[in-house]
Amino acid sequence: MNISNSEYGELTKKRSPDSKMYKTLPKAFFIGGIICTLGEGLINLYGYLGMDEESAAAVTSxxxxxxxxxxxGVELYDRIAQHGGAGTLVPITGFANAVVSPAIDFKSEGYVLGLGAKMFVIAGPVIVYGLSASVVYGIIYYIVSLVAG
Amino acid sequence: MDYCSGKTFKYAHASVESFAAVVGKAENEGPYGGEFDEVIEDNKGGCDTWEQAEAMFQRKAVGHVLKKSELTPDKIDLVFAGDLLNQCVSSSYGLKEYYMPFLGIYGACSTFAEGLLLAGAMVNAGYAERCIAVTSSHFSSAERQFRFPLNYGGVRPPTSQWTATASGAVLVSDTGRPPFIRAATVGKIEDMGINDLNNMGAAMAGAAYDTLSRHMKHMEAEPQDYDLIVTGDLGLVGSQLLCDLFGRDGVDIEKLHKDCGLMLFDRSTQDVHSGGSGCGCSASVMCGHFLKRIESGELKRVLFCATGALMSTTMIQQGGTIPGIAHAVELTSY
Amino acid sequence: MDVFLEYLKAFLVGGAFCLVGQLLIDLTKLTPARILVSYVVAGVVLGGLGVYQPLIEFAGGGATVPLTGFGSLLAKGVREAVDKDGLLGAFTGGLNACAAGITAAVFFGFLAALCFKSGSKINEK
Structure with a gap:
């Protein structure tokens, strides 16, 4: 080739359209905001039904x-997500979508090795790094409280 | 290492005897809807899984070709078949019931040109009297293998391409009638250093440029000598890059250039971002649209160059880049 | 009026979390899975530093619904368990606190897989 990879990379960058951020940012903000507002509504509803704060939050989740x-399941979440972007990714519903969609999709490879094994193919890292970070925090917190205590 | 120019094979005894395309719903709603032999409206056609559906697309495409030539499978000497799935299962499972001598091939989305080129060579050399080349791709099976589960709400960036749900098949023999397969150039693996899974067009444009330039040089032809230069599935980004690369040589191909990825879907109304892609994309546009026009003489000399991104999710996750490849086949009506 | 303000705060803070996520998608080439991981870990860190709890008190669902809320819940669970059980708490607190969310995702995922088929995603006009 008569063009170096770095020169070609520049050319590629020039020719590759960026996301239309004037569209994606407001949509993510709006759709994400709506989901969180729904969460707030549910917390209030469950509180009104007599649950304490912690239970209400858990039942809301x-x-x-x-x-x-x-x-x-009814193929609506991925359609909303085409507009929502991070607005449907970041809330807990996005985590659920990441667990549920491979379960549905890999059912064709069987209930155990398909559905069961592939369920956390996308969301698994969230558990791995979330839990690991929390253990590290717990150890640090333990040491700090020993020293301070 | 010296630049390897390769060879351009010239054929004197190879024609496309019959051709057929089977497509999904969205493909038939594109600008060339209605030109295909069969449409599977739900993309699944009664199959249990998407992989089985893709195999069925290929089986149907070959079935149409056999029917058009009024032949039974036992009259076929050889079939070249390929697709995007691991172990090329759409080809092997789709065609197993025909009991034809089978050679599975893989060149990512360039596979259709690879099959056409090999079928032409076998017929031209006299090893085979009738050869079939067939490829397929399916959005849902490709998505499952390469990207995300279908119901997952992942966002596609603007440079991404939409895998076509389609299959195209050709039957090559020495009929002495158009469309003639006149020449072919085998592509080299060209790694442009692109590592973005969502920018396949950019990964392939360099390979297309190299193969097309070599082909025209060997044929002592200028771009203007062709009615059209048709690329496989460069999409919008790749097509622009291809024109840029030729532009650096002072060659303007923009007016002659068509890209099957940009033709199969209507980018303004169908949400396919940079355009269509997949083995079935160029196969269905060639078999549904262009071959008819070459057969009738409306197009006299077409240079078809299918492009493939030899992408592996494993290699990408290991920090690799995406090598591209492109094979060129020259088709004429005279 | 107070109720309206409460929902407005949830909307704005929740929206802001998503806006940051969208900026990460558009400006960096981070994949969705990486963004989810970053959010959870960020939640653990912010929760551990004690920054996140005031935000939850301010915005309610706006702070608990994004995955950072999930992270801060992990941190909170670990902290309470360490206070109670010592070092063992570092290993029991996290999953305990977010047991409802994870179990719900697994169970409803299983149910949904039983009830639904994978979508065709036919590219409609």
Whole structure:
């Protein structure tokens, strides 16, 4: 080739359109905001029904995850996500979508090695790094409280 | 290392006897809808899984070709078949019931040109009387293998391409009638250092430029000598890059250049971003649209160059780049 | 009016978390899985530093629904368990605190897989 890879890389950058951020940013903000507002509404609803703060928050998570699983199943979540971008990725519903969609998709490879094994193919890292970080934090917190205590 | 110019094979006894394309719903809603032999409206056609559906697309495309030539499978000497799935399962499972001598080939999205080139060579050399070349791709099976589960809400960046749900098949023999396979150039693996899974067009444009330039040099032809230069699935980004690369040599191909990836879908109304892609993309546009026009003489000399991104998710995750390849086949009506 | 303000705060803070995520998608080439991981780890760190709890008190669902809230919940669970059980708490607190979310995702994922087929994603006009 009569063009170096770095020169070609420059050319590629020039020819590759960027995301239309004037569209993606407001949509992510709006759709993400709506999901969080729905969460707030559910927390209040469950509080009104007599749950304490912690239970209300937990049941809210369960409800949102249920709704996300339902929307994923009827092929609505991925359609909303085409507009929502990070607005549908970052909330807990995005985590649920990442768990539910491979479960549905890999059912064709069987209930154990397909559905069961592939369920965390996208969301697994979230658990791995989330839990690991929390253990590290717990150890640090333990040491700090020993020293301070 | 010296620059290897390779060879351009010249054929005197190879024609496309019949051709057929089977496509999915969205492909038939594109600008060339209605030109295909069969449309599978739900992309699944009663199959249980997407992989089985893709195999069925290929089986149907070959079935149409056999029907058009009024032949039974036992009259076929050899079939070259390929697709994008691991172990080329759409080809092997799709064609197993025909019991034809089978050679599986892989060149990513360039496979259709590879098959056409090999089928032409076998017929021209006299090893085979009738050869079939067939390829397929399916959006859903490709998505499952290369990207995300279908119901996952992943966002596609603007440079990404949409895998075509389609299959195209040709039957090559020495009929003495157009479309003639006149010449072919085998591509070299060209790594442009692109590592973005969502920018396949950029990974392939360099290979297309190299193969096309070599082919025209060997044929002592200028771009203007062709009615059209048709690339496989460079999409918008890759097509612009190809024109840029020729532009650096002072050659303007923009008016002659068509890209199957940009033709199969209507980018303004269908959400395919940079355009279509996949083995079935160029196969269906060639078999549904161009070959008819070469057969009728409406197009006299077409240079078809299918492009492939030899991408592996494993290699990308290990920090690798995406090598590209492109094979050129020259088709004429005279 | 207070209720309206409460929901507005949830909307704005939640939206802002998503806006940052979208900036990461558009400006860097981070894959969705990497963004999810970053958010959870960021949540653990912010929760551990004690920065996140005030935000939850301010914005409610706006701070608990994004995955950073999930991270801060992990941190909170670990902290409470360490206070109670010592070092063992570092290993039990996290999963305990987010048990509802993870179990719900697994169970509803299983149910959804039983009930639904994978979508065709036919590219409609």
């Amino acid at each position: 369960i409800t949102l995850i249920f709704l996300s699983a339902l929307f994923t």
